[in-house]
Amino acid sequence: MDRAEYGLHDVIAITTRNVSDRAIFKDACGTSRVAEMDSEDVEAIYAPHLNCGPGVTLATIVERMVKLEPGASTQETLQIGFAVQDFYRVNVWILAADGTLAADTPAASGFFTILPSGRN
Numbered sequence: 381m382d383r384a385e386y387g388l389h390d391v392i393a394i395t396t397r398n399v400s401d402r403a404i405f406k407d408a409c410g411t412s413r414v415a416e417m418d419s420e421d422v423e424a425i426y427a428p429h430l431n432c433g434p435g436v437t438l439a440t441i442v443e444r445m446v447k448l449e450p451g452a453s454t455q456e457t458l459q460i461g462f463a464v465q466d467f468y469r470v471n472v473w474i475l476a477a478d479g480t481l482a483a484d485t486p487a488a489s490g491f492f493t494i495l496p497s498g499r500n
Contacts, residue, residue, distance in 0.1 A: 381470070385493045392458045394489065396472050398448035404482070406454065408444040409436055410473035413458055415466050416491060424471055424486050442479035463494040 382393035394411065398404050409428035429436050432444065446454050458470065471486035 381489050381492050383492065385495060386460055387494070388460060388463060388496050390460050392460060392470065392492075393455060394458065394470050394472070395453055395455045396448065396487070397453040398450055401450050403450070404448050405475040405477060405479075406446045406448055407441060407473040407475050408432075408446055408456070409441050410471075410486075411456060411458065412471050413460070413463075413468050414471055415464075415468055424488075426473055426481060426486075428473075438479050441475070445475050445479065460494060463496065465494060465496055467491045468494055 382395075386392060392413065396406050407428065409432035410426055410430075412427060412430055414424070428441055432440055448454060469491055470489040472489070474482040474485040474487060476482050
């Protein structure tokens with residue numbers, strides 16, 4: 381994350397860096413902002429249609445995924461629309477080469493705050 385605090389309609393800059401010793405594939409369709417839940421047992425929801433449209437297919441996901449070699453990074457942005465004041469994080473989904481979800485996914489960012497009254 382580029383900051384620890386955002387206001388409504390701000391843009392979140394997200395940097396994803398591959399810290400493993402092998403290439404990974406980042407899903408360009410599935411990156412999403414999620415509110416922090418009180419329970420550790422809340423399952424993350426993979427929803428590639430949010431960024432790539434309701435008709436997104438596995439072929440679309442494979443076409444748009446980003447290969448990151450060890451040590452490489454990429455940056456993307458998410459626009460904050462409506463949000464209640466809370467702590468949030470961003471989930472970045474990691475894929476296998478065939479576009480299916482990898483075992484250790486999603487990768488979650490650190491926490492940040494959205495303050496609806498800030499910077500409007």
